[in-house]
Amino acid sequence: MLTVALVDAQLELIPSSITNHVSVVRSARKRGKPAEKMLLDSSLHHSAMQKLPDANRRGRPDIVHVFIMLCLDSILNQMGELRCLVHTVNDQLITVAPETRIPRNYNRFVGLMEQLFEKKSVPEDSPLLTLREPISATDFVEECRCGGNRIVLFSERGREVRLSKYFKELKESSITCLVGGFPHGDFAEELYTLADDVLSIYPTNLKAWTVTAEILVNYKNALLS
Numbered sequence: 001m002l003t004v005a006l007v008d009a010q011l012e013l014i015p016s017s018i019t020n021h022v023s024v025v026r027s028a029r030k031r032g033k034p035a036e037k038m039l040l041d042s043s044l045h046h047s048a049m050q051k052l053p054d055a056n057r058r059g060r061p062d063i064v065h066v067f068i069m070l071c072l073d074s075i076l077n078q079m080g081e082l083r084c085l086v087h088t089v090n091d092q093l094i095t096v097a098p099e100t101r102i103p104r105n106y107n108r109f110v111g112l113m114e115q116l117f118e119k120k121s122v123p124e125d126s127p128l129l130t131l132r133e134p135i136s137a138t139d140f141v142e143e144c145r146c147g148g149n150r151i152v153l154f155s156e157r158g159r160e161v162r163l164s165k166y167f168k169e170l171k172e173s174s175i176t177c178l179v180g181g182f183p184h185g186d187f188a189e190e191l192y193t194l195a196d197d198v199l200s201i202y203p204t205n206l207k208a209w210t211v212t213a214e215i216l217v218n219y220k221n222a223l224l225s
């Protein structure tokens with residue numbers, strides 16, 4: 001079983017410190033929704049975000065959207081061999097059930113995530129998406145390890161490997177792969193110390209979805225070989 005987790009995912013509600021900014025007020029009015037119940041999105045709230053710490057890293061629900069779609073539509077998921085998780089910048093852990101049908105349309109995805117932040121599980125009667133908080137990245141990784149998982153962090157700073165060979169030679173059948181859900185910068189240093197392996201799959205810096213696609217396909221091929 002493979003667990004893929006998007007870590008430090010830049011998925012959060014608009015912080016109260018910028019809800020009165022003109023660009024935020026404008027987008028809230030357009031959606032007919034209180035600003036504090038809306039997702040922060042750098043493509044809409046760029047000017048307001050300049051006041052926030054780590055502004056160039058934040059407000060990227062699109063990374064989470066593509067990540068979840070890749071995971072759910074993968075062959076590995078259809079084989080019942082995948083667990084898909086998102087750990088957010090604010091220490092929230094989102095579990096995505098394998099049978100979830102995630103909206104292809106970005107605006108509908110945003111609406112669904114806003115509902116999840118409010119209700120903590122959607123749909124309420126038989127939840128497919130659940131949000132647990134607070135749980136630190138360290139505790140979340142330790143939980144995966146206690147469940148018998150090898151922890152593999154993907155980073156351009158890691159040991160260069162051919163992923164197909166790495167998965168084929170792996171002794172453990174359960175592993176948790178950690179991929180950064182942020183557009184710039186690096187993981188907290190602590191995550192490097194928690195990982196059993198830190199791997200680089202190419203000499204340049206790749207997008208989170210490129211790395212995720214490589215993991216999903218190479219793990220599936222190793223399983224079937």
Ligand SMILES: C[S@@+](CC[C@H](N)C(=O)[O-])C[C@H]1O[C@@H](n2cnc3c(N)ncnc32)[C@H](O)[C@@H]1O
Pocket residue numbers: 153154155156178179180181182183184185186187199200201202203204205206207208211
């Ligand atoms: C867009 S990158 C993160 C930002 C990047 N460090 C920067 O400063 O532009 C997203 C994630 O993809 C993974 N990644 C990127 N390049 C990689 C590589 N060459 N090998 C392994 N993982 C990589 C890492 O998990 C990284 O956190």
